[in-house]
Amino acid sequence: MRTYILRRLLQIVPTVLMITLVVFLMMQSIPGDPVVALLGDAYTQEDAEKVRQTYGLDKPVIVQYLIWLGKLVQGDWGRSILTGRAVLDDVWVRLPVTLELIIVSMFVALAIALPAAIIGALRQNTWADYTATSAAMIGVSIPEFFIGVLLLLVFSIGMGGLLPSSGWVYLPGTCPLMVCGTSFWGNMQHVLMPAFALGVGRAAILTRLLRASMLEVIRTEYVTTARAKGLGERPVVFKHALKNALIPTVTVMGLQVGFLIGGAIVVETLFAMPGLGTFGIDAIIARDYQQVQGFALITALAFVFINLIVDLTYTFLDPRIRYA
């Protein structure tokens, strides 16, 4: 098990390097001369030379990349052109909000998908199954931001502000700043609608997949054997069928993480949450490319690490992988 984790950790090194390279190239390809950005339109040739030397812009691109990479590793992610604050500090402040949103939405997705898929599979071709599959079809076809708008209409506007339409209250203990509003209930109220908006689409995909693999598993011989030896329906479904049907689902959940991260950007923008998504989009609009770089890096890195966690979960569900 330990060797497997170690090997898996080593495998992500080239991926992380590739990500940094792409982000570096993105920064290189953004139109506009950095000298003009720093000095304005009126500058002398000597000033320009000086700036190029100070920032290493006169060196070959590959050397520039290595210098840049070295700084990244040391925690120097640059400073915002607008606010002057260190980008990494801002990223740490924003990260807990996005992580909480993604985790809660994953729970929402599972809380909807597990019962829907199990009922759909066990009562195949009944009205319960048709309801679950039709709802799932609708769920995969609605973009997150539209679900968000519908939720806003019902719970914020329709029900007289039952749930807040924007803003954020931190969970106690997660406040990354000196002062911030923390309250468990306040946090729940703020996270509920965004997490639903983000989770419903994933729930739909998981329902379709889990239902299909449950249908396959409950027809296998070991499930028949389990039933034949007199096991009750509950242990047959949960211990024998569900655990095996979950394996492909976990893989797809890993793939869905990419969509969740992207969806989080959109949902945060809609609900004006102070997460990484709004940070990135605001930076893009303001053309604060140091911040954009920090946003792209942290998002891509988070994707790699969440995938790693999903892979390790996989080994828990399917011991064959550990020993392969």
Added chain:
Amino acid sequence: MANGSDSLGVEQRPIRGGSVQESELPVGIALPGRVERSQSPLAIGVRRLAKSTTALVGAGIVVALVMVALFADVIAPHSPVVSDQTRTFATPSWDHPLGTDQLGRDMLSRIIHGSRISLAVGVSSVILALVLGVPLGMVAGYYGGRVDSVIMRLMDLILAFPIYLLAIILMIIFTPTAGLIGTIKVVGAIAIVRIPIYARLVRGSVLSIKEKEYIEACRAVGVRDPLILLRHVLPNCLAPIIVTTTLGIATSIIVEATLSFLGLGTQPPTPSWGWDLKANVSFIQANAWLSLFPGLAIFVTVLGFNLFGDGLRDALDPRLK
């Protein structure tokens, strides 16, 4: 089919295509004189498709949308871009069935014209990804070795990013603009993100197909590689490609709407559903219908392609069910 029991009471096996093994033929029985042509999997698929209610409903929605997009100029009651400052935020009426937005532009006309961007981007980005991804996958799978690893590492590089993030990064590099050029940029960004899906899918199919005897036979008689790939390998991995393409259009339409929603898609004044939804969310408190309609339009379009794609998958490749 010329099968069933003959006068000797021995069951004759149907002959399909020519892949039947000699040992499988019943001994001592002459082959029937007239053998009907076996049906191609595609023909069987099309017949199954026609019986699928889901696929037909999906196809109906898609055809209706294509018609709306093609004849937008004729159907739309007003111009989608001309604003009327005297009639901002008009509630739905006979003249403006879906009301007007903050600039007094007719919402129905904007939604009708918005279908063009959604469909054009959805379809052309998938086709572009297909045109680039399928050959890459075929070459990687067929030749293997170093070519394979170079191509697949490149694909892994794209897949190392969450798709929305990569699409956003690409749009930052391309800088979003309005009109046709703006649309082409969005198409390019979404296509690049989708190339690995085709490359991996096709590579997988090719890996199993190239070991088949008919490919070996082609090589033995001296058919050149490009011809083998085009005439013998490609037709045999068409079913999953068609299914992925249809479902991919649905995903691409969502990605386009999302980019527009974030302000990174085709820029105004070009009408786009994602942009309209975003622009109208600010006024949701007083004018809820304004953000409802663009959202519904995206939903119905995506649902159409998803239903059709699901029906296609069941018809063409029952194993994928």
